[in-house]
Amino acid sequence: MxxxxxxxxxxxxxxxxxxxxxxxxxxxxxxxxxxxxxxxxxxxxxxxxxxxxxxxxxxxxxxxxxxxxxxxxxxxxxxxxxxxxxxxxxxxxxxxxxxxxxxxxxxxxxxxxxxxxxxxxxxxxxxxxxxxxxxxxxxxxxxxxxxxxxxxxxxxxxxxxxxxxxxxxxxxxxxxxxxxxxxxxxxxxxxxxxxxxxxxxxxxxxxxxxxxxxxxxxxxxxxxxxxxxxxxxxxxxxxxxxxxxxxxxxxxxxxxxxxxxxxxxxxxxxxxxxxxxxxxxxARDDGSVNKKRSMIGKSFETRPWDANGKFIGDAEAFRELSSNCIQQAKETSRKLSSKRALPEAKEQKYTHFPTCLGSLFPCMSLTHQASREKVSEVHARMDELVELDLKRRKGSGDKDKLGCG
The missing domain is CATH 3.40.1500.20 (oxygen-dependent coproporphyrinogen oxidase)
Structure with missing residues (x-):
């Protein structure tokens, strides 16, 4: 050259x-x-x-x-x-x-x-x-x-x-x-x-x-x-x-x-x-392409495959995203319970969670049985956390303290 x-x-x-x-x-x-x-x-x-x-x-x-x-x-x-x-x-x-x-x-x-x-x-x-x-x-x-x-x-x-x-x-x-x-x-x-x-x-x-x-x-x-x-x-x-x-x-x-x-x-x-x-x-609101590298916000700091080529990144992603979703559940619970009666709040408590949980498995199909089971586990945990918190604060009048389970 x-x-x-x-x-x-x-x-x-x-x-x-x-x-x-x-x-x-x-x-x-x-x-x-x-x-x-x-x-x-x-x-x-x-x-x-x-x-x-x-x-x-x-x-x-x-x-x-x-x-x-x-x-x-x-x-x-x-x-x-x-x-x-x-x-x-x-x-x-x-x-x-x-x-x-x-x-x-x-x-x-x-x-x-x-x-x-x-x-x-x-x-x-x-x-x-x-x-x-x-x-x-x-x-x-x-x-x-x-x-x-x-x-x-x-x-x-x-x-x-x-x-x-x-x-x-x-x-x-x-x-x-x-x-x-x-x-x-x-x-x-x-x-x-x-x-x-x-x-x-x-x-x-x-x-x-x-x-x-x-x-x-x-x-x-x-x-x-x-x-x-x-x-x-x-x-x-x-x-x-x-x-x-x-x-x-x-x-x-x-x-x-x-x-x-x-x-x-x-x-x-x-x-x-x-x-x-x-x-x-x-997609941005104006129809242009968002220049961000990641919309999910999840990155892998260590190699996400094992020596046999099996993808093991879901375990790390699940821990991080499930923690974030639990925090979102508690925030939603706080906002809803301060303004609504329990039945209405229970129905509306986390309509945004499918998006949150959908980003949990960026590299895996949610039709996989393992993924569905993990999502079900988190949703069940959300039910427990939010309902416990709503009932607790409905009885006590406490608008700030959250039940962490």
């Missing part, structure tokens, strides 16, 4: 991209994706990338930043089973490096989406590496077993070498798999070496899954796969955490084009639903 600089730690992210292209070329035939030619003028030197036997790849483009010290490289390809394989690397001399690499299958396959996002400064690196599920694995157990069950031991190894990076929202979690590597580490040679190994292992697994994938002929299933991929792209395009940096480096219009036409290409072609069609909870 011409220009740019080194942070003095880790491997250049072009090495990650080069490995992925070389491995892919061993299994299938890559051709330039149409998005490759939307990226502006200029030619990227090719010595960092494998030689792929057709001349059109000499037309690799790069994006020109207003900052002469920042270099972009953007590549995109397709293959018989791969709708889009694309990479973006950014490097600003002595400041930061970025890798954004992804691979999307054709809708005739329900393959996970390979995802590698790394942001590195001289002090630390922020990493997400995953085979993002096309279908939420906390709901679709068959999908989880199909793609992740056999590779959990490998994921467990890397989860110990690259520990969980801290809070992640429940909305984002629905797009991650049990093998996700979400980590923040000091930018050392050792850590970047481990990351490089993880990238290579995860990508080889994705390629093996691609090799084994059988083309789907059922039109309904294909349409469902297409919509799920479109939903993923719509979420990523709207909530991309890297967008502010892109806007700063290349301007708002160019950054939006890069996000919509390259990084998440397909958001305008695979479907017609909008972000709010998929995620109505983000």
């Amino acid at each position: 011409s220009g740019g600089g080194s942070l003095g730690v880790g491997l250049p992210y072009q090495k990650f991209v080069s490995f992925a292209l070389e491995e892919t070329c061993l299994r299938t035939t890559l051709t330039p994706h149409p998005s490759q030619y939307l990226l502006g003028s200029g030619t990227v030197e090719g010595e960092d990338y494998p030689e792929i036997p057709y001349p059109s790849l000499e037309k690799f483009k790069f994006i020109k930043s207003s900052d002469d010290n920042t270099v972009f490289n953007a590549l995109s390809f397709s293959a018989p089973k791969i709708r889009l394989l694309r990479s973006l690397t950014i490097e600003k001399k002595n400041a930061f490096k970025v890798l954004d690499f992804a691979a999307f299958s054709e809708p005739e396959y329900d393959l996970p989406i390979f995802c590698a996002n790394v942001f590195t400064t001289p002090a630390q690196s922020i990493v997400v590496l995953d085979l993002n599920p096309l279908y939420d694995t906390t709901i679709h157990k068959e999908y989880k077993d199909k793609y992740y069950k056999k590779i959990m031991p490998l994921a467990q190894k890397y989860s110990e070498l690259l520990p969980w990076g801290g809070k992640i929202t429940s909305e984002s979690l629905r797009f991650f798999s049990p093998i996700v590597i979400w980590t923040i580490f000091e930018s050392t040679e050792r850590n970047h070496h481990v990351l490089h190994l993880a990238f290579m292992d995860y990508y080889k697994i994705w390629l093996e899954l691609m090799d084994q994938a059988i083309k789907e002929n059922n039109k309904v299933t294909i349409a469902r796969n297409r919509e799920q991929q479109h939903k993923y792209l719509t979420w990523r395009a709207e909530k991309d955490p890297g967008y502010p940096l892109l806007k700063k480096l290349i301007g708002e219009s160019r950054a939006e084009d890069l996000v919509m036409e390259f990084l998440f290409e397909g958001v305008n072609t695979l479907g017609t639903k909008s972000f709010l069609d998929y995620f109505p909870e983000y």
Whole structure:
């Protein structure tokens, strides 16, 4: 890559991209994706990338930043089973490096989406590496077993070498798999070496899954796969955490084009639903999209899957949300009992609770028996708390003291 600089730690992210292209070329035939030619003028030197036997790849483009010290490289390809394989690397001399690499299958396959996002400064690196599920694995157990069950031991190894990076929202979690590597580490040679190994292992697994994938002929299933991929792209395009940096480096219009036409290409072609069609909870009163990362307000500070890939985050979420709901019940009880007779108050005591309890299981279907039982338990406890409090204060005239049970 011409220009740019080194942070003095880790491997250049072009090495990650080069490995992925070389491995892919061993299994299938890559051709330039149409998005490759939307990226502006200029030619990227090719010595960092494998030689792929057709001349059109000499037309690799790069994006020109207003900052002469920042270099972009953007590549995109397709293959018989791969709708889009694309990479973006950014490097600003002595400041930061970025890798954004992804691979999307054709809708005739329900393959996970390979995802590698790394942001590195001289002090630390922020990493997400995953085979993002096309279908939420906390709901679709068959999908989880199909793609992740056999590779959990490998994921467990890397989860110990690259520990969980801290809070992640429940909305984002629905797009991650049990093998996700979400980590923040000091930018050392050792850590970047481990990351490089993880990238290579995860990508080889994705390629093996691609090799084994059988083309789907059922039109309904294909349409469902297409919509799920479109939903993923719509979420990523709207909530991309890297967008502010892109806007700063290349301007708002160019950054939006890069996000919509390259990084998440397909958001305008695979479907017609909008972000709010998929995620109505983000709608503001004026019809615009709420820019908050989370509407539920629940995050996971520790890894919410066990070593076998079982989702265990509900236990933590249940404790936190049930505590909040109990507090809401007591507040509602106080307000109602000060103005209404007991029968009326009992009927109206917590009509807002379905929303409260619905947010308790952001990654699980409330049709699951376990979830229904938990909700029933909390509702029963609400009945006990509120009725006890109303009766107690009806007899004593105490408007402030609450029965905590």
